[in-house]
Amino acid sequence: MTDKLTKAERETDLAPLLQNGWSLADGRDAIAKTFVFKDFVEAFGFMTRAALHAEKLNHHPEWSNVYKTVEVVLTTHDADGLSAKDVDLAKRMDALA
């Protein structure tokens, strides 16, 4: 079982993400962001690098890709909501994009 973010952690850890293009998802405790790249090669290149990080963290995104756009949703199933793992993966994705 993974711990959900506390109220204090949401203020310190989640707030910076929400100011950097992430938004709270509708109807679930999750964050979402749409990344737009130059073309498919750039978009899928981002996904490939993010996939390696996700596998290493053993924490995987829900994501979709249409040509140069990648939509990402992060949540932690075994926490039934947002955890520190989502903050970590979100930061890595921002650094990669």
Next chain:
Amino acid sequence: MTDKLTKAERETDLAPLLQNGWSLADGRDAIAKTFVFKDFVEAFGFMTRAALHAEKLNHHPEWSNVYKTVEVVLTTHDADGLSAKDVDLAKRMDALA
């Protein structure tokens, strides 16, 4: 502009795909299939191989991934519906999966 599949081509080319797990999408002239793998590494490995084919064909899927599941939708925007490119990419994806 890419030509849409003719009625005859739908019978010869699309029918075998529809018997192999592909289905016609709701509300648009597109085909969809859900691929389920052993784990994320297998699922993303499939996506990576399919991405290389897609880029070579200059024809890209709409797709989403959640852990070991990959949902694919194929259609041809500049044909405003299904074309031979979708049949080609669908066959390659089936061969890769």
